[in-house]
Amino acid sequence: MSTPPRQCSRLAALATVLLVCVAGAAVLPDDRADIFYSSYKGGGMDITGESVLVRKKFTENFAVEANYFIDKVSGASVDVLSNASVIKDERKQKSVSVDYIHDKTQYNLSYTNSTERDYKSNTTHFSLSQDMFGDLTTITLGFTNSDDGVGENNGTAFKPVVSWLGHAQSRSYEAGLSQVLTKNLIASTSLEVITDQGYLMNPYRSIRYFDNVPLGYSLGSQVYPNTHTSTAVEGRAKYYLPYRAAASVSYRYYSDTWGIRGNTVEVDYTQPIANLWIFEGRVRHYSQNHATFYSDIFPFADSQNFEARDKDLAASTNLTVGAKATYAFLPEGWKIFKRGTVTGDVSRIRFKYSDFRDIKDYNDTPAGGNYAAGTEPLYGFDATVYQIYISMFF
Amino acid sequence: MRPAMKLGVIGVAFLLGACSIQPWVKPYERDRLADPIMSWDRDAISGAYLDHIYESREGSRGATGTAGGGCGCN
Numbered sequence: 001m002s003t004p005p006r007q008c009s010r011l012a013a014l015a016t017v018l019l020v021c022v023a024g025a026a027v028l029p030d031d032r033a034d035i036f037y038s039s040y041k042g043g044g045m046d047i048t049g050e051s052v053l054v055r056k057k058f059t060e061n062f063a064v065e066a067n068y069f070i071d072k073v074s075g076a077s078v079d080v081l082s083n084a085s086v087i088k089d090e091r092k093q094k095s096v097s098v099d100y101i102h103d104k105t106q107y108n109l110s111y112t113n114s115t116e117r118d119y120k121s122n123t124t125h126f127s128l129s130q131d132m133f134g135d136l137t138t139i140t141l142g143f144t145n146s147d148d149g150v151g152e153n154n155g156t157a158f159k160p161v162v163s164w165l166g167h168a169q170s171r172s173y174e175a176g177l178s179q180v181l182t183k184n185l186i187a188s189t190s191l192e193v194i195t196d197q198g199y200l201m202n203p204y205r206s207i208r209y210f211d212n213v214p215l216g217y218s219l220g221s222q223v224y225p226n227t228h229t230s231t232a233v234e235g236r237a238k239y240y241l242p243y244r245a246a247a248s249v250s251y252r253y254y255s256d257t258w259g260i261r262g263n264t265v266e267v268d269y270t271q272p273i274a275n276l277w278i279f280e281g282r283v284r285h286y287s288q289n290h291a292t293f294y295s296d297i298f299p300f301a302d303s304q305n306f307e308a309r310d311k312d313l314a315a316s317t318n319l320t321v322g323a324k325a326t327y328a329f330l331p332e333g334w335k336i337f338k339r340g341t342v343t344g345d346v347s348r349i350r351f352k353y354s355d356f357r358d359i360k361d362y363n364d365t366p367a368g369g370n371y372a373a374g375t376e377p378l379y380g381f382d383a384t385v386y387q388i389y390i391s392m393f394f
Numbered sequence: 395m396r397p398a399m400k401l402g403v404i405g406v407a408f409l410l411g412a413c414s415i416q417p418w419v420k421p422y423e424r425d426r427l428a429d430p431i432m433s434w435d436r437d438a439i440s441g442a443y444l445d446h447i448y449e450s451r452e453g454s455r456g457a458t459g460t461a462g463g464g465c466g467c468n
Contacts, residue, residue, distance in 0.1 A: 134416065174457075240429065252454070254457075291453065
């Protein structure tokens with residue numbers, strides 16, 4: 001008798017799922033409350049964010065978390081500026097999340113609502129994690145559903161006139177495995193497949209194509225496919241160093257049906273000092289090629305079925321260098337609080353584009369600023385991100 | 395027995411045998427792993443915020459362990 005290899009692999013997969021055999025139990029994290037402020041400046045955009053998070057355990061098995069986040073945006077990125085006026089907007093995000101533990105299984109259910117003047121999003125997420133093999137292994141499975149409404153503001157920043165253009169639906173399927181390898185080393189891997197359908201493009205971006213006008217090009221509307229499926233796989237490991245410090249490394253590979261392949265590498269180092277300070281440094285590098293239907297300039301109007309000139313779909317790299325310091329101002333606690341910390345975080349991100357050109361400053365006379373269409377300098381910018389937050393644990 | 399089948403049998407035997415595997419890192423040896431500096435994401439708001447920044451400006455997304463919403467279109 002011979003068993004086909006495909007059946008063997010199915011049997012192995014089934015055995016993996018069925019094997020639940022050890023001792024110990026999952027534990028919910030400490031109660032905490034955070035007040036958060038952030039600032040992002042770069043690429044013509046100025047965004048400030050404020051947030052409040054409260055997490056409370058009602059029993060040892062049941063916890064609720066609530067978060068409110070508000071982003072205030074002013075300015076607009078270069079591909080919007082080339083075709084529109086400066087924008088002011090707010091994004092308000094509310095989320096509530098429930099965790100429940102039964103024996104070695106942790107269930108999480110969350111709901112997030114995000115609204116902007118011209119964009120609405122409702123996201124529901126469910127996941128379950130199972131500890132096994134003496135709690136050295138944790139398997140996580142998750143599902144996320146998101147329904148978005150996409151609009152365009154045809155008015156001004158102060159007198160908006162929003163027309164709703166369509167809906168986008170997104171479904172995400174996640175699987176993760178976390179493994180304790182030694183008493184100093186933990187590693188994990190995760191896989192996420194996301195499928196979208198509906199109105200998937202950004203209404204504020206335009207394509208451009210060669211044209212017989214003084215500037216050498218004209219602007220036109222983007223046309224995107226109405227489906228999109230992506231797969232991302234990430235692996236990471238964290239090691240406890242002999243002198244109470246931690247180093248971690250992660251790598252993510254991304255591919256999608258629009259032809260984008262992305263690689264993300266991140267290295268982090270964490271160094272506590274006494275019981276008062278935790279310092280952290282990180283370096284992250286990201287690279288991607290362009291989508292198959294992306295071009296900085298098309299040969300003529302309607303030259304192909306799908307056309308995009310959104311810089312997020314261009315070939316690009318970015319490099320982040322970040323530093324973070326956490327100070328425990330209540331290291332031993334006070335009244336109901338077990339601990340209180342304040343954290344400052346600053347990141348510098350350098351974005352570089354290989355096939356997205358900067359046409360913002362070259363629309364003036366002489367036409368194209370002496371650059372022939374399609375020969376303008378490549379675009380790039382630096383962004384600085386500040387975060388400061390107070391965390392109280394109780 | 396074909397090589398693929400052998401591999402399958404060995405794999406299943408290994409997985410079934412795992413039931414009797416004792417944890418090689420004992421609970422009392424996990425104090426370092428329980429140190430907050432070994433957490434993947436010590437501060438949920440900060441992690442989600444940075445993920446949103448990248449997701450709004452890159453073609454890639456997913457496998458970062460956070461769920462959120464919003465456009466970041468401008």
